Amino acid sequence: MATFKVIVAKLNKRSFIPAQFPESGGIAGVVNQDFTFQGTEVTSVPNASLGKWYRDGDGYYYWGNALMQLPTPVQSKKVILDQTLSDFYTKLFDVCVVHPQFTHAIDAIIEIAVTNQNRYQTVATALGGKIPWYFIAIIHNMEASQNFKKHLHNGDPLTARTVHVPANRPAAGTPPFTWEQSAEDALTLEGIQKKTEWALADILYTMEGYNGWGYHIYHPTVNTPYLWSGSNNYVKGKYGADGKWDADLVSVQIGGAVILKRMVEKGIVVIP
DSSP, X not given: OEEEEEOSSEXXXXXXXXXXXXXXXXXXXXXXTTOEEEEEEOSOOSOGGGOOEEEETTXXXXXXXXXEEOOOOOSSSOOOOOHHHHHHHHHHHHHXXXXXXXXHHHHHHHHHHHXXXXXXXXXXXXXXXXXXXXXXXXXXXXXXXXXXXXXXXXXXXXXXOOOSSSOSOSSSSOSSOOXXXXXXXXXXXXXXXXXXXXXXXXXXXHHHHHHOSHHHHXXXXXXXXXXXXXXXXXXXXXXXXXXXXXXXXXXXXXXXXXXXXXXXXXXXXXXX
């Protein structure tokens, strides 16, 4: 069985699949957004025009257009961008709604990013020209709050090698480092300069991987705040400063995918 999550505010669970909408018959209950269940696709439905339907282990049916299939929990720390994960990222981005109270702050982040587009593009060009400038800009905000006096790796000051993970970077050269030196080292360390595909799912996969796969591997029902904080795709759950998981902790940092969504909405970037 696969695991599914409800992505609408409320969804009827039914004792049978209706032949048309609206249909009040067969409603056995209501589940809320973020409700998860294990189920299988129903291969024979009375009206295919209504879309796919899924059946849980108790025999209840759920409308597929209101669901998202969660990626299968991985047994190792290596996460592969397969079709399921790609579809997961794409659907989350499609349904992503930026919370209005964060719009002003996000627009301010974007304005600074656009102002420094040439610096981001310079680094991208030095590494082969494939990395989108806005990917580097968003990572810069996530790791260093857009401060050009800090390492792109983790926000440590450029006056010395990094102290926090990854420590002792850049390995070559002598501090103080320029921001460009640090940025090239950070992206190369992650192998990002080798990527040739930069479609939406590739961007979000690489962005999440830059921060780490702890949410995906150990807490798959929580969309990582590194991407989705500040939108309808994230409510709570976060690793604290001590590295311990807290299911009730709420991230106050705007997620990278949310910034990207706003960039697309404003017509600043077009994702292939």
